[in-house]
Amino acid sequence: MPASPDAPTQLPAIDGWWDHDDAGVPHLIGGKCPQCGTYVFPPRANNCPNPACDSDVLDAVALSRRGTVWSYTENRYAPPPPYPSPDPFEPFAVAAVELADEGLIVLGKVAEGTLAADLKVGMEVELTTMTLYTDDDGTERVTYAWEIAK
Numbered sequence: 266m267p268a269s270p271d272a273p274t275q276l277p278a279i280d281g282w283w284d285h286d287d288a289g290v291p292h293l294i295g296g297k298c299p300q301c302g303t304y305v306f307p308p309r310a311n312n313c314p315n316p317a318c319d320s321d322v323l324d325a326v327a328l329s330r331r332g333t334v335w336s337y338t339e340n341r342y343a344p345p346p347p348y349p350s351p352d353p354f355e356p357f358a359v360a361a362v363e364l365a366d367e368g369l370i371v372l373g374k375v376a377e378g379t380l381a382a383d384l385k386v387g388m389e390v391e392l393t394t395m396t397l398y399t400d401d402d403g404t405e406r407v408t409y410a411w412e413i414a415k
C-alpha cells in the first residue's frame with residue numbers, strides 16, 4: 266500500500282478479502298476449488314460449495330478487477346451500532362457485481378460520489394479501495410469498493 270511519513274496508517278477493515286499487486290492496484294481474493302473450478306467470495310480455505318464436488322480444499326486466488334453491475338441499491342439510513350458509520354451520515358450506493366472472468370456475484374459499496382441514479386444494470390465497474398472509517402487512534406480502515414470503469 267502506498268505510504269508516506271505524513272500519511273495516516275491504513276489497514277484493511279477486514280483482513281484477507283483483498284490485496285494490492287506490486288503496482289498498488291487492488292484486487293479481491295477469492296477461493297477456487299482445484300477440483301471443479303468453483304469460486305467463492307469471501308475467501309475460505311475449505312468446503313467447496315458445489316454439491317457435486319467432494320473437494321475439501323479451496324485455493325486463495327486473485328479475482329477479476331472488473332465486472333458488470335448485476336443489481337444495485339442505495340442506503341439512505343445510517344446502519345445501527347456496532348457498524349461504523351460517518352457522522353453526519355451520507356447516503357451511499359451498494360452494487361452486486363458479476364465478475365468478468367468468474368461469473369461470481371460480489372456485493373460491495375460503490376465509491377463515494379456515485380449514487381444509484383448514476384448506475385445501470387450491465388454497466389462496467391472496476392475495483393478500487395476507500396476508507397470505511399477511522400479508528401480512535403487515527404488508523405484508516407480501508408475496504409474494497411466498486412467504481413464506474415474508466
Ligand SMILES: [Zn+2]
Pocket residue numbers: 298299300301302303313314315318319320
Ligand atoms: Zn469443487
